[in-house]
Amino acid sequence: MFFKRIKTKASQKLLNSILNLRSVKFKTGKIQSVGIIFDFNNFQDYDFFKLFFTDLGVSINGIRFISLIGSKDDKPNSWDAFYSKDDFDWFGNCTNVEVDEFTSTPFDLLISYYKPNSHELNLVTAMSQANFKVGLTTQDKRLHDLILDVKPSQTSTFKIEMIKYLKTLNRI
Secondary structure (H helix, E strand, O other), rough: OOOHHHHHHHHHHHHHHHHHHOOOOOOOOOOOOOOEEEEOOOOOOOOHHHHHHOOOOOOOEEEEEEEEOOOHHHHOOOOEEEOOOHEEEOOOOOOOHHHHHHHHHOOOOEEEEEOOOOOOHHHHHHHHHOEEEEEOOOOOOOOOOOOOOOOOOHHHHHHHHHOOOOOOHOOO
């Protein structure tokens, strides 16, 4: 219990330092690539995002997913990337290659589609090199550029709000 608290404190320091160093520079133009982060235990509807973004003109090859699973034993048979809490060391650094690839990809749009708040999901969101970040959690407002207050189960509301804001920002 004591060691878990130390690990959480150290990774929280890393999260704060990443968020404090973040510079917000938006690129203009249409969205070509989308990264989606979610908690596999609470949401598994890949097809919703695939259909949604292909309808908006994003190539299927431009959509990438990564999800947090409970443990490595729970990993489903899928071609998408997964990671667990065990993939983080004592200082909050991730040892999973899939997470490193995902976070180093400069997506035009990153969707953090999870509620309730999770430290590991927030850490991957913060480490991402995405140009524009959209999220559902409101714990730390530095994490996202746009926060939509909807539940993950409200996919139709999310879709309507997302289209509204992307049109306003001239991204679709």
